[in-house]
Amino acid sequence: MKNGSSMEKFLRRIAPQAIIVLVLSLVMVAGAVVFQYLDPVLAKQSFYEVIFFEFITISTIGYGNQYPQTLHSRIFSIFFSIIGIPLLVVTLGNFGKYLTKFYWKAYGRFYSEKTQQKLVNDIDMPGPAITLLYSFTFLFGFIFIPHSGESYSVDDWYLSFISFATVGFGDKIPEINTFGKFSMVTTYLLWGTILNIMLITYVTRWFSQLFDRKPYRGRDVEVLIGGQCITVSEITSLVAEQFHASPHQIRAMLHDIDEIMDDIKPNEEAETDQNSEIIVQ
Structure with missing residues (x-):
C-alpha cells in the first residue's frame, strides 16, 4: 500500500513535467518543418541545425548567425517564440527544482538530522554548490565545446558566459556542423541555462530575505522527512x-x-x- 502510494505520488510529480517536455519537443519538431517550408535558406540547412536555430531563438541567446529571411518565416518566428519561450523557461525551471531537491536528498544521506529540518521549497541550492557546478561546467566548455574563436583561451570562457547569460553577441559562435557537436553543444547550453536560472533564483531569494519578504505560504512549503x-x-x-x-x-x-x-x-x-x-x- 505504501509503495503504491509512493509511486502514485511520484507519477503525480513527474507526469506534468513529462507532458511539458513532450509538448516542447513536438513544438520544436513541428516548428522546424514549418521553418524549412517557409524559408529557403533554412531549408538548405540540416534538420538538427534548424532545431538548434529554434533553441537559440526561444532561449533568447540569439547568436545572429541564423535568422528567418522571409516575411512569412519572420511572422511565424513571432508566434513560435510566444509559445516556445514560456515552455522552455518552465521546463528548465522545473529541472532546476528537481536538481535542487536531488542535492538536498543526497546531502541528507550524510546529514539527515539537519536536512530533515530544512524547508526544501523555501530554500535553494547553496550558493557555493551552484558556484562549484558553474566551475565544472565552464571547465567542460573550456575543454570540449568547439566554437569559432580561439580554442583553449579566454574565448572559451567568454562563449560560455555570453551563452548562459543569454547575451549571445554573435562574435563567438559554437560549431554544430556534425550531429555529435550539435548534441553536445545543445546539452551544454541547456545545462548552463538551468544553472543560470538557479543562480538567478538564489540571488532573488537572497535579496527577498534581505528585505524580509516572504513570497511563499507556509502551508505550501515542503519539508524533507525520512528522505x-x-x-x-x-x-x-x-x-x-x-x-x-x-x-x-x-x-x-x-x-x-x-x-x-x-x-x-x-x-x-x-x-x-x-x-x-x-x-x-
Missing part, C-alpha cells in the same frame, strides 16, 4: 486524521502552543537569572 518531501499542509492533514480532528483545529492548536511557548520562554529566562543570582550570593 521524502511532504508539505506542511499534508502533515497537518495526517495529524488531523490520526487524532480525528479537522486540519483547522490542528492549526489552531499549533498556534496556541506557539503562544504558550512564547509566554514560557521569558519565565524560564527569569528563573534562570534568579538561580544565577542565588548561586552568586
Whole structure:
C-alpha cells in the first residue's frame, strides 16, 4: 500500500513535467518543418541545425548567425517564440527544482538530522554548490565545446558566459556542423541555462530575505522527512486524521502552543537569572 502510494505520488510529480517536455519537443519538431517550408535558406540547412536555430531563438541567446529571411518565416518566428519561450523557461525551471531537491536528498544521506529540518521549497541550492557546478561546467566548455574563436583561451570562457547569460553577441559562435557537436553543444547550453536560472533564483531569494519578504505560504512549503518531501499542509492533514480532528483545529492548536511557548520562554529566562543570582550570593 505504501509503495503504491509512493509511486502514485511520484507519477503525480513527474507526469506534468513529462507532458511539458513532450509538448516542447513536438513544438520544436513541428516548428522546424514549418521553418524549412517557409524559408529557403533554412531549408538548405540540416534538420538538427534548424532545431538548434529554434533553441537559440526561444532561449533568447540569439547568436545572429541564423535568422528567418522571409516575411512569412519572420511572422511565424513571432508566434513560435510566444509559445516556445514560456515552455522552455518552465521546463528548465522545473529541472532546476528537481536538481535542487536531488542535492538536498543526497546531502541528507550524510546529514539527515539537519536536512530533515530544512524547508526544501523555501530554500535553494547553496550558493557555493551552484558556484562549484558553474566551475565544472565552464571547465567542460573550456575543454570540449568547439566554437569559432580561439580554442583553449579566454574565448572559451567568454562563449560560455555570453551563452548562459543569454547575451549571445554573435562574435563567438559554437560549431554544430556534425550531429555529435550539435548534441553536445545543445546539452551544454541547456545545462548552463538551468544553472543560470538557479543562480538567478538564489540571488532573488537572497535579496527577498534581505528585505524580509516572504513570497511563499507556509502551508505550501515542503519539508524533507525520512528522505521524502511532504508539505506542511499534508502533515497537518495526517495529524488531523490520526487524532480525528479537522486540519483547522490542528492549526489552531499549533498556534496556541506557539503562544504558550512564547509566554514560557521569558519565565524560564527569569528563573534562570534568579538561580544565577542565588548561586552568586
